[in-house]
Amino acid sequence: MSTEKKPILYSYFRSSASWRVRIALNWKGIDYEYKAIDLLKNENNTEEYLKVNPTQKVPAFITKDSKLLSQSEAIIEYLDEAYPDRPLIPGCPYKRALVREISQIIACDIHPIQNLGVLKRIAGDDMEKRTAWANESIRLGFKGLENRLEHTSGAYSVGDSITMADIFVCAMVGNAKRWGVEMSSFPIITKINEVCSKLPAFANAIPDKQPDCSK
Ligand SMILES: N[C@@H](CCC(=O)N[C@@H](CS)C(=O)NCC(=O)O)C(=O)O
Incomplete structure (x- = not known):
């Protein structure tokens, strides 16, 4: 054993x-x-x-x-x-850097300014204010991300293989939808999310499928 x-x-x-x-x-x-x-x-x-x-x-x-x-x-x-x-990170040094770049645009520039701790400090329990702040933060961040993906993406965020960058994109789209971000201005982000969401690894990671969701 x-x-x-x-x-x-x-x-x-x-x-x-x-x-x-x-x-x-x-x-x-x-x-x-x-x-x-x-x-x-x-x-x-x-x-x-x-x-x-x-x-x-x-x-x-x-x-x-x-x-x-x-x-x-x-x-x-x-x-x-x-x-x-x-593998989630490619062997080619430039592509590795691109995967980290896309991941960090989300992890360092977009996600931290809309996380729960920040929302509580900015808006307290005022859900309307929280939504406005989170929506605007993600929308502005997605503008730059979409532009960058125009240059880095193929079938996925960086070229034609699934990488760590797709993981960051899809989880961030989850937050964007939750805060009502209008996604029509972000066709590449939307396409990557749609394609990846169908894969079991992504589909089984969504909030609804987690053991603490129903609480
Ligand atoms: N940069 C961190 C972010 C971690 C983070 O902000 N987690 C949030 C949930 S998504 C959290 O624990 N928030 C609690 C709080 O801010 O008080 C990472 O990528 O792991």
């Missing part, structure tokens, strides 16, 4: 940063334990979770040899190196 532990993902079903890691785990076919952290109940701010992840964000990932990783891009890059089948 194998004594190897399963890796653990600390996730919240609606968290798009967790969503990215769920897609990568599915893509690689990695069996993992799902531990739900309810951000609406501030479960990320408990003493217990502070010991798991001092940044108090989700996702947090515990490797099968019990080591912590946070930051979705770092986790996905680790998974790609530790589980090399079905």
Whole structure:
């Protein structure tokens, strides 16, 4: 009998940063334990979770040899190196950089200004104000992203293979839809999301399919 532990993902079903890691785990076919952290109940701010992840964000990932990783891009890059089948980052140096560029346009420039912590500070419980802020932030970010994808994409975000960039794009489209962003100005983003969403790794990572969704 194998004594190897399963890796653990600390996730919240609606968290798009967790969503990215769920897609990568599915893509690689990695069996993992799902531990739900309810951000609406501030479960990320408990003493217990502070010991798991001092940044108090989700996702947090515990490797099968019990080591912590946070930051979705770092986790996905680790998974790609530790589980090399079905690569998510290409071998060509320029394409590798493009995959990171597209991922970081989302991770560094778009997502942080519309995440829950920021929305709470800007709009408190005012849902109309929250929606206006998140919608505008994503819409402006998507303008630049769409322009960049005009140059980098083929069938997918970077060339004709699925990469980490597609994971970031699809999870961000999930947030865009949630905040009512009008997607007709972003045909490439829309097409990539439509094509990828049909793949099981992506389809099974959506918020509705997570164990903490019905709560
Ligand atoms: N750059 C981080 C972002 C992590 C992040 O912002 N997570 C959000 C959920 S999507 C969170 O935990 N928010 C809780 C808060 O801001 O208080 C990553 O890519 O993992």
